Amino acid sequence: MIQTEQSTTSSLLECAKKSVLFTANRPPIVMERGEGMYMWDTDGNRYLDFVGGWAVASLGHSPSALQKALTSQAATLVHASPGYYNRPMIEFAELLTSVSGMDKAFFASSGAEANESAIKLARKHGTVNLNGAYEIITLTNSFHGRSLATMSATGKTVWKDLFSPKVDGFKHVPINDLDACFAAVTNQTCAIMIELVQGEGGVHSVDESYLYGIRKICDMYGIMLIFDEIQTGLGRTGKLFACEHYGIQPDVMTLGKGIGAGFPLSAMLAKSKFDLFEPGDQGGTYTGAPLAMAVGYAVLTELLERNLAANAKTQGNYLISKLKELTSELSISHIRGKGLLLAFDTPAGTATELAAICQREGLLINSLNSSTIRLVPPLIVSQQDIDTMLGILRKAFKQLSTC
Ligand SMILES: Cc1ncc(COP(=O)(O)O)c(C=O)c1O
Structure with missing residues (x-):
């Protein structure tokens, strides 16, 4: 089937299953558009991106300098x-x-x-x-x-x-x-x-x-x-x-x-x-x-x-300090890293579920293994983005079935 702009997400996913070689477990969404700190899927859902395309989207999504x-x-x-x-x-x-x-x-x-x-x-x-x-x-x-x-x-x-x-x-x-x-x-x-x-x-x-x-x-x-x-x-x-x-x-x-x-x-x-x-x-x-x-x-x-290395330092320090304030509320530990290459440990076996809940709530984070979350947002991230991200993270922790 040739896909058109009107193709529904479910038909796109069916097509993907048929024609894209399996190399990774991917969630049942299809990314369509990106701008700054956000991506949108084919159903119009918006995601605040703290994965940054695996530490790639240094200038955010579809930056004008690149265009x-x-x-x-x-x-x-x-x-x-x-x-x-x-x-x-x-x-x-x-x-x-x-x-x-x-x-x-x-x-x-x-x-x-x-x-x-x-x-x-x-x-x-x-x-x-x-x-x-x-x-x-x-x-x-x-x-x-x-x-x-x-x-x-x-x-x-x-x-x-x-x-x-x-x-x-x-x-x-x-x-x-x-x-x-x-x-x-x-x-x-x-x-x-x-x-x-x-x-x-x-x-x-x-x-x-x-x-x-x-x-x-x-x-x-x-x-x-x-x-x-x-x-x-x-x-x-x-x-x-x-x-x-x-x-x-x-x-x-x-x-x-x-x-x-x-x-x-x-x-x-x-x-x-x-x-x-x-x-x-x-x-x-x-x-x-x-x-x-x-x-x-x-x-x-x-x-x-834009001195984005300095922004990475400032926002990274802010994010670390905020995560430290939340250690007992969220039972997270070993907050570590430099700038905007950060990670923390979650209670054993919860990281994958946590990342999946966050995605449903409109936040992309990366579980490196079953008890480690990595945060590598675009280097343009602001304090306000971090506050939004922490709000979603707290909400997601409350929904964890294994905690
Ligand atoms: C430190 C390091 N080296 C090499 C690579 C491989 O890069 P690529 O996936 O672009 O081949 C990665 C990718 O994650 C990496 O983090």
Whole structure:
């Protein structure tokens, strides 16, 4: 059946069941429109969005900066081929490297691709500079993507045997355990790759002294230090990049999610001394494509001009303080995170039901597991949005059957 604008939600859902490959349990609603902090479904229901497309909608839904960049670039040059430079590619690389303190940029479309690129660059470093070292140390509970190599890098225990055999050469060590990391280093280690706040893994931050120790290990042995800032980057944690909280720079940084504000875009940034790829080593049909580059430039400019990292800090602190006031009323605990990458624990087994009730009440929140809620709203969120969100959350807690 061909769907029309008049198709009912139930007929759309029937069609989805028939023709969309099953990969996720989705609620029986169909999203149709977005503006600012809100999305609307095909029945006209409005949702206050504290999921932000999984920490993607940095500027809110359908932001005008993105619309303008898309229409203007689409009328100029959509695609040039990765075999040529194009103007927005150069301008975006220049802006991104200047604000990040990194030197060189490679562009892709998803976080997994940016991390694949970093993994390949780490192995190239091993080949060129470390006598063929190829092992990469990552953290238990980390998340780096869904391609085979990035799934192998990921430290989720439930993924351990998924799609075996895994890509060889990844070792996982517990977060904030410097001795364990040190013990895992051998003459085969070419890189250490970490998220500074584990987003999918439950919103756990690395400690300052730990990160300092990791940087020292890397410097001592010539190991490449990679920060996966795909979720933490571009203002999410209250600084433009999470590494600014620690005053420690990586050799390679990966970015995704908020960098395109909803348009598929990611980047791998590297220091000059790791500009090691030769022609043929890395690329991709859509790398540095003009349309994506124009979006990235417009999104980053808007983030900087509106100082949305500072808003993330202010509103994040406000949200944390309000949640703390509600700990005993709602039986929530372990309120944690930085800026607008926040989480709290709910009574055992209640998080999924809580998120479902909130959705019925017009609020989108994300249950990371059966007892953890993650909050990653657009960086434009206001105090008033937070008050509205807390009102719905309190109402939802009262409806929990398991409490
Ligand atoms: C830290 C981190 N790295 C990598 C990824 C993968 O990004 P993508 O889903 O765009 O491939 C994610 C996605 O959640 C992430 O949070």
